[in-house]
Amino acid sequence: MTMPTNTLAAIAAGTLLATTAFAQSARDVRGATPYLSVENEPAPRLIVDPPLAEGLAQGVFWAQYRVENLRIVPVFGAGALQASPRIGHLHVIVDDLPWWWADASDNNTIDIAGLPPGKHKVKIALVDANHHVIPGQVVTVPFTVPASAKPAHEHHDD
Secondary structure, eight states, rough: OOHHHHHHHHHHHHHHHHHHHHHOOOOHHHHHHHTTOOTTTOOOOOOOOOOHHHTTTTOOOEEEEESSEEEOSOOSSGGGOSSSSOOEEEEEEEEEEEEOEEEEEEOOOOOOOOOEEEEEEEEEEEEEEEOOEEEEEEEEEEEETTOOOOOOOOOOOO
């Protein structure tokens, strides 16, 4: 069976449009190249998913996150504030404790183990290289570890 030329052209054009409509450039997905300064950088943004139920069942908080318009790297200090594209890291606080820890790993998941059953919250702040919170970029995630939570394994230091 032979198709008319105009039908083949329409199929080819439709395929090309569908392919380019779904294709994203590396820059679209990964952000700006580190080799060039970014003029007028958009504001950084922190997105945090709810914790995974599989972790909570073991007394573990696993919440995936992503950051836009900022790269999470283990670089600190005043000089790093001038970097472009912008760099920073996360501060993580559990249950309003008076201390926090810095996470500069960018492994896309916060992992906190050993939580007892009950209500908890984790506050995740996106901060610059000098530990200053980026305005509006603090996410508080409330959650409950079920009474039936069974730790995956016990760890004892003797």
